Amino acid sequence: MLPNRKEVDRVRSTSGMDSPVQIVRAPVDGLDHAVRNASAHLLSMQYPEGYWWGELESNPTMEAEFLLLTRFLGIDDEETWRKLTNHLLEQQRPDGTWGQFYGAPGDLSTSTECYFALKLAGVSPERESMKKAREFILSKGGVPETRVFTKIWLSLFGQYEWRGVPSMPAEFMLLPNWFPITIYDFSSWARATVVPLLVILDRKPVKSVPDSAAIDELYPLPRDRTDYSIKRPARLIGWETFFYAGDIVLRHLERSPWKPARSQAIAKAERWILAHQEADGSWGGIQPPWVYSLMALEVLGYPLDHPVMQKGVQGFTSFSIEDNDRLRVQACVSPLWDTCLTMxxxxxxxxxxxxxxxxxxSDWLSGQQILTGGDWQVKAKGVSPGGWAFEFHNDLYPDLDDTSEIVMALDRVAVPDDDKQRRAIERAVRWLLGMQSHNGGWAAFDKDNTNVLMAKIPFSDFGETIDPPSVDVTAHILEMLGQLGYTAEHPAVSAGLEYIRSEQEPDGPWFGRWGVNYVYGAGAVLPALRALGEDMEADYVRMAVDWLRDHQNDDGGWGESCVSYVDPDYKGRGPSTASQTAWALLALLAAGEVDDSSTRSGVEYLLRTQLADGAWDEPYFTGTGFPGYGVGQKTADGGDAEAYRSHELPAGFMINYHMYRYCWPLMALGRYKRLIAGEPWPADRERNDTSDDAWVGHAKRPANRLHRFLKIW
Incomplete structure (x- = not known):
């Protein structure tokens, strides 16, 4: 249950940190106009249905792989390919490369996929830009050095050998839940990708392409002299070596004609794929499982006029953007996330x-609440649904981060039917409390999805294979609970705070899993602490404040490069951006630093860089899909693989949310304006002790079998 709303809605008027702003400050010139202008701009962007929705920009493999998909399915057409080609060429850098994010160094795998797609579309290899791309690819080792997923795409068209792709038998589908690794140990996005790939890796299809599209020139050696063996792990002892040896064994077994469980496994994978298609035709609401599911079904004999295939192909129109004779394909869409942040x-x-x-x-969001089950129930048994998705349609994978922000938005809107809204919020809170992991944190989609073995298999060289709790998601949920009146006396809140404190960096900030990076982490945590009524003068809070001050740029803003995920020298460093400046300001304001010179300089930066229409420009990528660690979180040793050190983030996936440049700066300026006028922080309310009855699904896991025995005894 929720705290009594009549009791928690009273604005606190006590002294001290419970109400840090007691006086009215002189406003910054232009602040009122900037806030009004930004608000008007956002209001003008609302869709008639009630939502906000901005572009989710990622990297050009989206367009390259979509072009290849149309070839694989036999639905390629000249006009679509022409527009995709225009976009790919427009995204190519002067040095001939393509990268993972704005300003990134050229990436080998991304450049290889784009080169092949362009050549397949008829772009001449003698074009100067193609020559530069070819030189770069060869300088990095060529096709043999690309990531596994690039090799899979090339193998589908005969441009790489299937024997050079790590093995993953379809019998993986049949492993019981008690087995050390199952498909439900993968993160939601990896799981939805792996299941169709099991079919593809079993059938190993090859679609023909014209000789003119072949990319033999991207091999350092002739293809018949190329070594297709899987790379041996650098460490002699470890899980990587164990799985490497297992891959060798599986390859020998694959040669055997006797596979008694193979047909059963393929049939189960097929049923799983069919059951997981969403209403918009997607799988998991994201591009990778979508394209692999369509190809897997095509391999299994599904014709293009089959309803599942039709819906899947047509659904891509909602992910595509045509602009100036170019076609862009989004990896995902974010209407619910964009809407709640805008609100x-x-x-x-x-x-x-x-x-x-x-x-x-509010009415649109209320109608989007998911009241049906999904994959998350495998590890969160007995928990009732109540979350929201990130996309228009992703009912099987509601998002904890979205749900917390949506609750915070709905809670502040004065709707006519308050009881209906309260019931929706109560369902969401029960679901979120039931999804808390045993270490006290919350993940993005699953509970206790922490089996690091999934990141050790040879197949897993891209993105994140598991979904462990993260500080930023945990902080947003704690901020939500604080806004609703929960305090640190509540067991779930207490466990969450303990988790956050344990994850703080030695120099003060927190790692940002879903936003770049330490600035995002600090910008999530400090508002959560403030919402819960924590002591903002505590030493660990002041460490974070000092870190933010120390990392402010000379222009008054804050910025942090995506490279900070692989190079500590970039920690909190990078060109100033509107969204990252806003995150730093939200943190400082939450800590009570209203009169601090750093705060005022940050506000002045936002005012100075605001455009005439009330928006801000932001080419830099400040959103994170995958840092590229495999395990979904920062590792203690920083990792020893090349992906942990390369500035191009070859295993990462970065995002430019086009709505971030509008929402976050307005939040920061609006809260600053509120505080200097003596008004309260949004979540400053009378705190009430909340009953343990509201706390669902979290229990400390017994440390070992003896503890379990003693508990039972």
Whole structure:
């Protein structure tokens, strides 16, 4: 249950940190106009249905792989390929490369996929830009040095040998839940990708391409002299070596004609794929499982006019953007995330809680709550649904981060039917409490999805294979609980705070799993602590504040490069951006630093860089899909693989959320404006002790078998 709303809605008026702002400060010139202008800009962007939705920009492999998909399915057409080609060529850098994010060094695998797609589309290899791309690819070792998923794409068209791809038998589908590794030990996104790949790796299809599209020139040696063996791990002892040896054994077994369980495994994978298609035709709401599922079904004999195939192909239209004779393909869409952040920004910007735009958005979000089950129930047994997704359609994988932000938005809107909204919030809170992992944190999609063995198999050389708890998601959920009146006395909150404190960096900030990077982590944690009524003068809080001050740029803003995920020299360093400056300001304001010169300089940076229409420009990528560690979190030793050291982030996936440049700055400016006027922080309310009855699903796991025995005894 939730705390009594009548009791928690009273604004605190006590002294001290419970109400750190007691006086009215002189406003910064232009602040009122900037807030009004930014609010008006956001209001103008709302869709008639009530949501906000901006582009989710990633990297050009999306367009390259979509082009290859159309070839694989036999649905390629000249006009689509022409527009995709235009975009790929427009994204190519002057040195001939393609990268993972804005300003990134050229990436071998990304450049290889783009080169092959362009050549298949008819772009001449003698074109100067193609020559430069070829020189770069060869300088990095060529096709043999690309990542596994690039090799899979090339193998599908005969441009690499299937024997050079790590083995993963389809019988993986049949492993019981008690086995050390199962498909449900993969993260939700990896699971939805691996299942169709089991079919593809079993059948090893090869679609023909014209000789003119072959990429033999990207091999350092002739293909018949190329070594296709799987790389031996650097460490002689470890799980990587164990799985490497297992891969060798599996390859020998694959040659045997006797595979008694293979047909059963393929049939189970097929049923799983069919059961996991979403209403919009996607799988998992993201590009990788979507394309692999369509190809797996095609391999299994599904014709293009089959309803599942039709829906899957047509669904890509909602992920595609045509602009100036170019076609871009989004890896994902983010309407629910964009909508809740926009609502919070508008509320911070003094838009009336009963404004028609907010009521429309609230009504739309309420109708999107997911009240059916999904894969998350495998490890969260007995927990009732109540979350929201990130995308328009992803009912099987509701998102904990989205759910917490949506609750914070809905909680502040003055809707006519307050009881209906309260019931929706109660369902969401029960679900979130039930999804808390045993270490006290919360992950993005699953509970206790922490089996690091999944990242050790040879197949896993890209992205994140598991979904462990992260500080930023945990902080957002704690901030939500604080806004609703929960305190540190509640067991779930206490465990979450303990987790956050344990994850703090020695120099003060927190690692950012879903945003770049330590600035994002600090920007999530300090507002959560403030919302819970924590002591903002505590030493660990002041360490974070000092770190933010020390990493402010000379122009008054804050910025952090994606390279900070692999190079500690870039920690908190990079060109100033609107969103990262806003995160730093939100943290400083939460810590009570309203009058601090760093805060004022940050505000002035946002005012100075705001565009005439109320928006901000932000080419830099500040969102994170995958840091590229494999284990979904920062490792203690920083990792020993090349992916941990290369500035191109070859195993990462970075995002530029186009709505971030509008929402976050308005939040920061709006809260600053509120605080200098003597108004309260959004979550400053009378705290009430909340009953343990509200706490669902979290119990400390007994440390060992003896403890379990003693507990039972």
């Amino acid at each position: 919070i920004a508008l509320l911070d910007g003094d838009v009336d809680p009963s404004h028609p735009a907010l009521l429309r958005a």
